[in-house]
Amino acid sequence: MANSKLRVRFAPSPTGQLHLGGARTALFNWLFAKHHNGSFLVRIEDTDTLRSKDKFTEQICQSMKWLGLDWDDELIFQSKRTDLYLAAIQTLLESGQAYRCFASKDELDSYRSKDGSFFYPEIWRNRSENEIQAKLDNKSPFTIRLKTPKEGIVSFSDEIYGSIKVDNSEIDDFIIARSDGRPVYNLVVVVDDHDMEISHIIRGEDHVANTLKQIYIYEALNYSIPIFAHLPMILGADKKRLSKRHGATGVQTYQDLGYTSDVLLNHLALLGWNPGTEQDIFSVDDIIAQFDIKRVQKKSAVFNIQKLNWISAQHIMILPSNSIYNHIKQLNPSWGSNFDTPYVLNVINLLKQRSKTIVDFIDSSHYFFNNPNQFDKKTMRKCWKPDTTTQIIESLLIELNRLSEWNSTSIEGIIKKYAEENKILIGKIIQPTRLAISGVSGGPSLFSIMELLGMKVCISRLNYAINHFPIIESDNNGS
RNA sequence: GGUCCGUUCGUCUAGUGGUUAGGACUCCAGGUUUUCAUCCUGGCAACAGGAGUUCGAUUCUCCUACGGACUACCA
Structure with missing residues (x-):
């Protein structure tokens, strides 16, 4: 069902490369948009000037593109929209829903250490105009705090978690503008999501507490409240939230490791979602068609590399x-x-x-x-006996040289015939031949390899083996 | 500490007021195979605990335990 009004966004901070958790959030947003024929936007949350780097924005975009998570419209940068945020803050201040707080950090710290509470003591919540004006005249620095309700409850209905509610008294008057005037995350996000006309906010479960605070802002600004869906976390093997400590967590890393984007998407999608069938190998189109946010798990999921490997192998085979x-x-x-x-x-x-x-x-x-330039030592010791094997391969070489047609069937025929006539186990021929041809002990059918390599190459590699094998390392027992 | 959220095999999960609680990955044992891999067959392995509701709870409710997230003038 087409729904042009449905708009979602992915909002990474450019403080590092795109990691698995971010990719999963992006994916679920993207799937939701694609499934419902809505729009998927990307907003770069680069207001942390210290940690934000352009190179990370580029890398995130590159990973998104590699994954195939294409977005609509231009990238939106929060750093370029300060006016919008300041206007919203001004509105809040003028309507009396926000107020200036002249308490210094030290002052607040002393409150905290006194009663052990992190709660803002609301010392500037209800001050007279005169007091405030005096501080202003004094050029005292101030933050701006939201005047949050103290009675009743805040609640919202999460698409995944259901109803979440909390007592208003649990949430303090949080800061929406720093003492240097810069707006703070919770304010900025609300203004942006409203301005971008985001209809569904799909983000990590770690934002649930923020959602409650943001609802206050929506209400104070008289914005309509979007629908929220919080995704369970992705965990490492130790059941802690996936982070650098867990080793490979970057999308780029998995690309370098040789997983295709479809494989990674398949695996990421299954971390917290499934269609209720027993299917576990999906094309991207499959996932889009079957995706349903209501079927997303509440429980966080452990990232499992073995399952990823299996999915990858399955994809490669088809x-x-x-x-x-x-x-x-x-x-x-x-x-x-x-x-x-x-x-x-x-x-x-x-x-x-x-x-x-x-x-x-x-x-x-x-x-x-290329001709192999290294030969597996263990196999060399095991299958190439100095006199006998060399002899066998020598006579086999004569037979192969006589072959009029070089293909896997004829090669197999020759080798089998030779083994039979000389009463040799076929493995005694095939193993050393494989070693001479490929340098290793395992791999595809030897006959197919030889067919593909061609007569000349095979003959030359076998000749090399006859003249140089066994190559024994001098520093071990050789048994 | 407080608030919120969660809890089915080791992991990802299906599922129902009455099921032999199903599948997948991993692992193990066989089989196929020149090797490796694939493939096939079989196996190990779970409803956190306690109350309550009920004729009957894994399923509904409550409590406990455990786990996680959040608790910044970061985002």
Whole structure:
């Protein structure tokens, strides 16, 4: 159902790269917008001048683009909208819903240490005009606080958590403008969300307390209150809120690690949401079609890398090879660059089933492009016996040289025949051959590898092996 | 400390006033396979605890415990 009035936003602070938690918040906003045909905006909350950096804005945008979370309209920067905030503060001041507080930080600290309460003692809540004017004449610095109601309750109906209510007496007269005049977060957010005509505010559960405060501002400014949905947190393995301490938490990191954006989105979506079916591999379109904010979990979820790996492997298995090729080239533009496309696609086909990430393709494909220059030591010790193996491979080489047609079937035929005739276990031939051809002990079908590599390359690698194997490290027992 | 929120296998979760509480990941055991992986079969493993409502609670209510978030002149 089309709904052009539905507008959501993602509002990151540019104080670091886009992390998993932020990406999940962005994703759920984006999914909600896409599902309902609404708009998705991005607002950069860069009013913390000390910590905000342009490079982080760029990196966040880059990660969003990589994820495919495209936004509508231009980016909105809070740092450029100060006038709007100051006007709102002025309105509040004039209507008597906000007031100047001349208490110094030290003064407030002493109150706090005295009664152990963090609550603002409301010492400037009801002062006479004269007192205030005297301070003003004195050029005393002041903050501006919201005059919040003290009786009754504040409440709102959360799309995910249901009804949340708190006693008004629990919330103190919080600051909306600093003593240097700069507006504070809770005020700014409300003004922006109203100005941007945001209909649904979807953000992390850590904002629930802010929501209550913001409702006061909405009411004081006579704004209509949007619908709120608070998302459960994403946790690390220790069940603490995901942070740098948990290692890889940046979207960029996962990109570098070789996960595709679809994979990350699939996993992130499942952290706190599911369609109620047993499906767990989704395309982005699947998720958009099935997404329902009402089915979002209340409970926070632990980020699990093993599930991510499995999802990644599943995606790779169904991804077309040319698409995988593009992903690989994004990570490593020179990969396979000296080989023609059909060859490279064949390499991908062979590796597909045993690759969990895009990086796996890169890591396990060297021998398709170069002669191996390292050989797995353990396998060398295990499968290449100085005299016998060399002899076997030598005679096999003669057979292979005679092959008129070079393909996996004919190669397999030759090797099997040779094994049978000489009463050798086929593994005794295949293992050393694989080592000579690829340098490693595992991988795709040896016959397929050989077919793809071509006769010349295989013969030359086997010749090398005959002349140099076994390569034994001098510093170990060699058994 | 206060306020708010949460609690189904180790993890992600489905689910219902009466179910053998289901699936997925991980792990384990088999099978397939030249290897690795895939794949197939099987297995381990959960309703935090206590009251109450009820013929019957994992499901509804309350309490406790535990966990988390918030509690700035940060955002």
